[in-house]
């Protein structure tokens with residue numbers, strides 16, 4: 001459904017040093033630097049996938065989304081989405097995609113939300129019956145009833161984001177590009193947005209590509225992760241593959257029956273120790289969890305023990321470090 005091959009994109013950025021003298025100089029002599037935002041990006045995505053597109057700040061995520069949604073033309077490479085070249089066949093192409101940029105609004109600021117929706121209906125030439133059905137479904141599933149008559153500028157961030165997502169889906173696109181859809185949302189709104197993304201993917205078969213810095217989004221949604229750093233694709237795989245490749249550590253938390261003095265357990269790294277509780281990190285490639293627990297129970301009376309994998313967030317940080325991005 002989506003195939004990118006060798007996509008590169010550079011930006012020419014005016015360089016200016018600080019100070020009045022340099023400001024005056026720059027009026028006459030302009031110096032530029034080239035920022036290479038994307039460097040030979042290739043991947044393909046099948047219909048029905050939910051793909052998390054991750055990477056540190058400035059990695060090139062938004063630039064890729066802009067290329068895929070036809071807003072930017074790359075310097076090199078090919079991009080075929082549902083048979084279209086996004087930046088060439090824009091008018092026909094945009095009918096098949098929905099785009100949400102978490103940091104920007106596609107809604108008209110001063111008018112009620114429903115007015116923006118009606119404008120989009122006219123722009124996309126959505127047939128009346130289809131518009132009515134989609135609006136009803138989106139209103140119900142995103143809880144928009146109370147918001148439709150409110151001017152966008154009066155909405156909270158979470159309320160606006162729900163309206164943005166609805167706006168991007170009114171024309172029933174097959175692909176949804178979400179650039180940081182949960183940025184700034186509270187925990188309840190985040191869960192609601194994630195739930196909704198899951199539902200449209202399952203029930204309507206919408207293919208979803210989302211960029212995010214929130215690894216809980218990735219954990220909750222993404223079947224597959226594409227990781228980009230400094231404009232280059234660094235990882236393409238599932239979260240569980242990532243876990244088994246990099247997440248060989250487990251965190252053991254032990255609660256004691258009575259206060260205990262710190263002890264060293266061979267094969268485990270002690271992360272913390274308080275009179276009632278200790279936390280260890282264990283590399284399961286080196287030592288078995290059961291062995292560590294048995295060694296620990298020989299030293300202290302255990303009330304409770306829990307074993308957790310390293311949080312995804314930490315795995316990603318480890319991955320960024322490994323690739324030096």
Ligand SMILES: Nc1ncnc2c1ncn2[C@@H]1O[C@H](COP(=O)(O)OP(=O)(O)OP(=O)(O)O)[C@@H](O)[C@H]1O
Pocket residue numbers: 011012013035036037055056057058059060061062063064
């Ligand atoms: N219009 C532009 N003009 C000049 N440079 C740009 C432009 N857009 C992006 N860049 C540069 O391209 C690089 C990639 O930016 P991009 O916005 O794609 O990163 P990102 O991965 O989305 O980052 P973030 O997580 O911070 O949103 C950055 O170095 C950025 O400064």
